[in-house]
Amino acid sequence: MRLTYLLVFLLLIKQSFGQSSIKEYILKNAKTITSIYPNDTNFTDLEILRKTIGTKRIVMLGELYHGDGTSVQAKTRLIKFLHERMGFNVLVFESDFFSLNDGWKVYEDGGISLDSLIYLSIYPLWTQCSQFQWLTSYVNQSKAEQKLVLSGMDFRGYTGYSIRYLYKAIDSFLRLENIPFVKNEKAYSDYCSLLKQAPALVEGKSKTDMNKLLNYTNNILAQLQLLEIKDSFYIKVLQGQVQLFKMAKYYRYDSSYILTKKNYPLHDFQMAENLKWLVRSKYTNEKIIVWAHNTHIAKGTAINANGIDYNSMGYYFTQDTSLLNQTYIIGFTSFSGKGRLILGNVSPEIVTKPDKNSIENWMHSSGIAYNFVDFSNLNNSNIKSEPFYIKTYINTEKKLDWCKYYDGVFFIDKMRPCESVNNK
Structure with missing residues (x-):
């Protein structure tokens, strides 16, 4: 009996020393992003994405808050890299499905200017954010032989x-x-x-x-x-x-x-159906970027601003194994700062302090302003995926096995809010 206890004890010791924690994995594998400035075209720091994304043809880019000006800038630079260096040429917004798909054809036929189409079709959450203007300028300047095409997947309301x-x-x-x-x-x-x-x-x-x-x-x-x-x-x-x-x-x-x-309950389901149609029918042979909130792109049950769980667009979309295998999903988060919705006279909202066992706290401890960590290689390590805290919204966090929800996370140490174009 004593021998049995001894063997069990030794086995537990071996396991505890042989297996590192998810915190250790994140800190060891986090890659420094040197810049989020959209016009910085020295993409050396983003080359990690070429390896992690590989041949996948759908990349989803989240955001912690619709008024996160820092994420808007960071995503614009990522989009430029994906477009210029990896051949992604369709950008699908969490915005009006009819407007952006019908309107793009009208634009190509000369019936509307690109500026007017963007203003009339993409939600003002972004178009009225001054940091978003970097992206609109880039789309305007993209050359005909390598045009960045705009599309949409949402159906709510009327633009x-x-x-x-x-x-x-x-x-x-x-x-x-x-x-x-x-x-x-x-x-x-x-x-x-x-x-x-x-x-x-x-x-x-x-x-x-x-x-x-x-x-x-x-x-x-x-x-x-x-x-x-x-x-x-x-x-x-x-x-x-x-x-x-x-x-x-x-x-x-x-x-x-x-x-x-x-x-x-069916909002995210229909967005997933619309995105599937874009991927399988309209842009069958194209590489596609998706711009949406973290809670829409996560591959599992998400959590809304009221702390209520629901199935996300990313969950419905990746239930199809063939689409799951073609998709790479990047969540965005921040340790501190503010966000501001550009909708009327809305005051900036503060990023609440994260839990000590959160990815935000771990990343912040490195002292680096911008980091990216890839989870897709986790299975090849000796580390077992386990729950940890991450923000799902600017003032909401949840402890889940987030490696199953995102393929990677882009960390911003301090979020800066969107600034209104009217104040420029």
Whole structure:
């Protein structure tokens, strides 16, 4: 019996000395990023990405806060590297799916300027951030033979472009398909009238009309499915409309959100479906960058600003093994600083102090302003992946096995808030 205890004791000692901690792995493998300045084209420090990303064709770039000006600058420099050195040529925003995809074609045909398209289609969270102007300038300057194409995957709300053109585009598509619903003049006329009012309806103007518009759209989709045009851009647009109208009912009419603070469950699902369509149908042979918040790109259950868990876009997207194997996801985080949403008169929000057992605290202890650590090689080390703290939002953190959620993390020691373009 004593011999058995002794053997167990020796085995435990061997394991404790033979296996390092996740903290040790992170500190040992963190690579210094020398600059986040968008015009710094000495990409020597970013060459680590070439090795870690390899042949993957989808790279997702997160952010801790939509008002994180430092992340905006850092991501712009990463995008330039991915575009110029690794051949990534499509940039998909967490912004209007219809506007950016329809609008890009109009732009290419000379029907709208690039500046107008960006202003009317990408959410003002970014376009009104002065640090974002580095990226818009770069897209403008990218040469025709190596153009950086803009796209979108979100379906929420109505951008300026959608308000101007979505109704006419849907009407033209439906008349061309000539489904039975279009031939019912009274019902179709009522649908068109409600569709014109949709921007106001999703903000809470009329529950009765919102329900009618949702029912009409479901009926239209059911008839379109019989035509077997599942890959159509407008199928995705109309599916997004259904989810938007359901979200309006949830957030504006049914008071469920006020009671639970839970995010609408199918928002991220539909963004994943839209991204899948872009990857598999529209940009089949292109290398794609995705710009979105950390909570959307994580590969597992995410946590929103209210501390409520939900399945993320990245989770739904990577449930398909073929897409998982093509995707590299980078979360962004900060130790301290502030962020500021450029939406009206909003005061900067402070990055709360992280837990002592957090990646932010470990990275901060190195005294380096910007770091990047790759998790994808963890399985080849003698270290077992284990839970640790990381920020999921500017003032929220959670202890999870984050190596299963992100393939890598970009660390910014001090976040600086977005500055309004109007103050420049």
